[in-house]
Amino acid sequence: MYLNINEKDDHHTLLTQLDHESLSFQDQPVEPSAGYLHILIPSGGADPGFCRTSLSATLLGYPSSLAVNWDGQLCEDKFGEASWEWGYFLGALKYLKALPEERATDLVLIVASNDTWFQLKPEVLIGRYRAITEQSEKRLQKSFGGNKAGIKRTDIVFAAQKRCHAGKKEHIACYASPEPPSTSSTPGGVYNSSGADSRPRFLNGAMVMGSVASMLAIHKEGYDRWQDNPKLFESREDLFASFFAEQEFQRERLRLSTLSIFQRLYRWLVGSTTFLNQPPPQAAMYAKNIKTADHGIALDYASSLAHIVDGSGDWIRFSEPNTLYSAAHSLNLTNSPPSTQIAQEVEHSRPPFWSIASFSSIPPFPYQDLPREFSWEIVPLYTNLITSTTPVLIVNSPDVEEEVLTTQWKRMWFRPYARKKLQNIAYEPLFPIASEQLNIPGLDRMKALTSTRGRDAPERKEKQWWSFVDVWPIIRAREGIGWLVDPDEGKGEDGWRKWGDTCQVEVQEEAFADEKGRWEDIKVYAPFKN
Numbered sequence: 001m002y003l004n005i006n007e008k009d010d011h012h013t014l015l016t017q018l019d020h021e022s023l024s025f026q027d028q029p030v031e032p033s034a035g036y037l038h039i040l041i042p043s044g045g046a047d048p049g050f051c052r053t054s055l056s057a058t059l060l061g062y063p064s065s066l067a068v069n070w071d072g073q074l075c076e077d078k079f080g081e082a083s084w085e086w087g088y089f090l091g092a093l094k095y096l097k098a099l100p101e102e103r104a105t106d107l108v109l110i111v112a113s114n115d116t117w118f119q120l121k122p123e124v125l126i127g128r129y130r131a132i133t134e135q136s137e138k139r140l141q142k143s144f145g146g147n148k149a150g151i152k153r154t155d156i157v158f159a160a161q162k163r164c165h166a167g168k169k170e171h172i173a174c175y176a177s178p179e180p181p182s183t184s185s186t187p188g189g190v191y192n193s194s195g196a197d198s199r200p201r202f203l204n205g206a207m208v209m210g211s212v213a214s215m216l217a218i219h220k221e222g223y224d225r226w227q228d229n230p231k232l233f234e235s236r237e238d239l240f241a242s243f244f245a246e247q248e249f250q251r252e253r254l255r256l257s258t259l260s261i262f263q264r265l266y267r268w269l270v271g272s273t274t275f276l277n278q279p280p281p282q283a284a285m286y287a288k289n290i291k292t293a294d295h296g297i298a299l300d301y302a303s304s305l306a307h308i309v310d311g312s313g314d315w316i317r318f319s320e321p322n323t324l325y326s327a328a329h330s331l332n333l334t335n336s337p338p339s340t341q342i343a344q345e346v347e348h349s350r351p352p353f354w355s356i357a358s359f360s361s362i363p364p365f366p367y368q369d370l371p372r373e374f375s376w377e378i379v380p381l382y383t384n385l386i387t388s389t390t391p392v393l394i395v396n397s398p399d400v401e402e403e404v405l406t407t408q409w410k411r412m413w414f415r416p417y418a419r420k421k422l423q424n425i426a427y428e429p430l431f432p433i434a435s436e437q438l439n440i441p442g443l444d445r446m447k448a449l450t451s452t453r454g455r456d457a458p459e460r461k462e463k464q465w466w467s468f469v470d471v472w473p474i475i476r477a478r479e480g481i482g483w484l485v486d487p488d489e490g491k492g493e494d495g496w497r498k499w500g501d502t503c504q505v506e507v508q509e510e511a512f513a514d515e516k517g518r519w520e521d522i523k524v525y526a527p528f529k530n
Helices: 048-059 077-098 122-144 212-228 236-257 261-270 281-288 321-330 402-409 415-427 475-479 505-512
Strands: 035-042 066-068 107-111 116-118 156-161 202-211 297-300 306-308 313-316 381-384 393-395 434-437 462-467 482-484 496-498
Touching: 035 048, 035 077, 048 116, 048 402, 048 415, 048 505, 066 077, 066 482, 077 212, 077 236, 107 122, 107 212, 122 156, 122 236, 122 297, 122 434, 122 462, 156 212, 156 306, 202 212, 202 236, 202 297, 202 306, 202 393, 212 236, 236 297, 313 321, 402 505, 415 505
Parallel strands: 035 066, 035 107, 035 462, 156 297, 306 393
Antiparallel strands: 107 202, 116 393, 156 202, 313 381, 434 462, 482 496
């Protein structure tokens, strides 16, 4: 979809204001090979946690999000205490089902609304997602070789945590979750198998990312199970954790069935065991009723996409090793200090204060007040000090007190510049959020986007990623900074909520810390024409 702008001749109207009369849509996407990133945030309202999550995503250049189950519109009483969780689940399913078939390979990111903060750019998110799925495929190839019948290609990635959500050793979600892979095949540093620096092993539902097709499939199956038995699951995490455990249970059963006689003899001689040898009665009974053999799920064991805050991380500046050593000392990591090198994919991504205006000759944008020369090594980044991994998302526990969250929010790198950065975003024209080279492994395929091309530019060899919500109804250009609450009413005021009008004044004052009060939406301009 391209914008057709009726531009006046006056020099002062180079920044032509978009309005209903001057805006038209074309049927074709921005580019035939374009991909779209969809951000879904389950939330019942504009509480402080949601407002911080939404703001951080906007400041990092992510697409405007869909707030799923806003005002509890999809809750159902028959699900009891899980009514809200069902509403969040159903809202995501409705959105996925409504997407056109040609969007099957788009990527969907669903994050918890309770203070999940974005700190790295979209190209890092997409590149790391690719790396995790490719590493998972390599491990499957090593385990099964050519005997992968019934095993789906890895296409869905969930966050990982150290404790089992079900909390019972005999529950299949706890029992059948495999040990994390060795660090040789997992991005990140060295973990011990137990103790404070143990490896995340179990599924966490605060973050999930996958293709539209795979996410739709797993939500459809989840709908059938949960709808038929409303008391079966307590939450979406409970449902998906069971799916992952079922998958691993079936994979282990398949792996053992393909062993040769010599391999079986070797296992017997060395006393090798598996969780299938003596499963708890509840897990064994549950496994008999497994219907779907595989779901194509992998976990983010290294916390490269999302880190569940558990006391193993801190904010550090990679340009100042002393901050890193000090943080490591506070966690008693002196014997194995974290790496002082920032990840290459972070270093090579667009700089923190990069803007498309940096490459535009059209005045007068208010960009001069931001430190565009800052690199990622200079700004404070929350980093897992055990793995030396700087996650894209910082996932705070919903049990953390508001006072603590407020203190931690002050440490986010963009916070001192939040209002100015948001002003810049409001003025920016529509452009790709990331660019990906095809047929290149994992993190190497992502390119920092440092320029844009017009529609008549030569054909690209890479895939561009755009915001679906912002391209499709062009909402941000017409309604200001905010989020979608109802896709059916996407272009009207009933389907859109403005950040400045909806979030509490106290939250906004805390977010900006500049004593300038509530955010007032700027009229959005487009410094280009068709």
